[in-house]
Amino acid sequence: MRKYLFALIVVITMFMSVFNKGSANIVTVAAEGKEGQAIRVAWWGSQERHDMTLEAIQLFTKETGIKVETEYTVWDGYWGRLNTQAAGSNLPDVIQMDNSYLSEFDSNSLLVDLDPFIQAGMIDLSDVDDIYQETLIIGDRTLGISAGANALAVIYNVDLAQEYNVNLEAGYSYEDLYTINIELAEMIRAEGFNYWGYDFANSEYELFNNFVRQHNESIYNDFGDGVGFNTQTLIDYFTWLHKMVADGAAPSHDMMLTYHVGAESMIQDGTSLMRTAASNQLIADQQGTDYELALTVLPSLDGIHANYIRPAMSWSISSNAKNTEAAAQFINFMTNNLAANEILQAERGVPISSVVREQLSEQVDDATLKTFSFLDELSDYTKPAEPISPPGETEVRASFLRIVEFLKNGQLTPEAAANQFVNEANSILK
Incomplete structure (x- = not known):
């Protein structure tokens, strides 16, 4: 029943997009690459988030040679666009994911298991405590990497x-x-x-x-x-x-x-x-x-x-991804690269890498530092995290x-x- 409902929503979204074309404030930017590889990355957020993410992506392309086509919008238009892309098997390689949509996308076979990339070291979580990732795992499958933690x-x-x-x-x-x-x-x-x-x-x-x-x-x-x-x-x-x-x-x-x-x-x-x-x-x-x-x-x-501590949002790789290794490289870069995180300034939440947190704690403003301290102090007032919500x-x-x-x-x-x-x-x- 849920899958049929999801399909219906996708069809309706495609129909409505004909009448709302251009109204979602979509912006697409391509960064120059050097090695012929290319990925598409989608996220929602404020103008500040967009600007910082674009700057971090420029650094990613400079260091890896991987071209990035970016697709970003405000929250209200984001999920409708993804539903339309899902219907056409044209989802971006990397998707900024919200917890409430994770099971829905997974139940429709739209996400890639990230565990093989973690086991191979392509996505390095050696400096990440399990508490930051546990809500993104179903069984033995990892559906996303936290882009920043909150509570x-x-x-x-x-x-x-x-x-x-x-x-x-x-x-x-x-x-x-x-x-x-x-x-x-x-x-x-x-x-x-x-x-x-x-x-x-x-x-x-x-x-x-x-x-x-x-x-x-x-x-x-x-x-x-x-x-x-x-x-x-x-x-x-x-x-x-x-x-x-x-x-x-x-x-x-x-x-x-x-x-x-x-x-x-x-x-x-x-x-x-x-x-x-x-x-x-x-x-x-x-x-x-x-x-x-x-x-x-x-x-x-x-x-x-x-x-409990939870991902503020996460990075997932879609089943439509044409270059999953480059997509995994992007997620690893956003998670662990110190220079990139100095640009991002923990705007998506407290960085999950302890090394990144330590470095940024000396650079962020007072309000951001309060969010770091809050998660440290919250450990005395928590219970184990909830599993991912059902479709x-x-x-x-x-x-x-x-x-x-x-x-x-x-x-x-x-x-x-x-x-x-x-x-x-x-x-x-x-």
């Missing part, structure tokens, strides 16, 4: 925390988040300023994943054909989430989305103390504000922490966020929302 975190406004004497050291609870934000809202609004509360930042699904792990459960069962948590766990989470929004400890869904698609986040303009985000998002947030920002761990549940995860996530919107707007009770999600998720996964 789900709470980014908070240090200046506001100090001004209002808020303590966010590890150990604070979900109920503490409610109390802190209710009290802050009352004080700051009394001073004539806006305060919207805890910014979920469209990460309710990721935070729920941590919540179920704190209950020793998983979002998906071991077979990947249904949910792996008790419905009451989701009811409890939805009850807390609804209370946060309904009582003013968190912004309305519409207010949150206004910031989510805009240029600023609430913590940048001082209308929120904290938000959920991937740890490497601190770098972009800090660039957009004069407030001092920092990272802290997710809330505890009865003293239990359940976070259908992107649909399940979309269902979850849609139901969350209904919940926040008071259109569903926590009980009704939980039951609806479980039914929809099980239907998607079966």
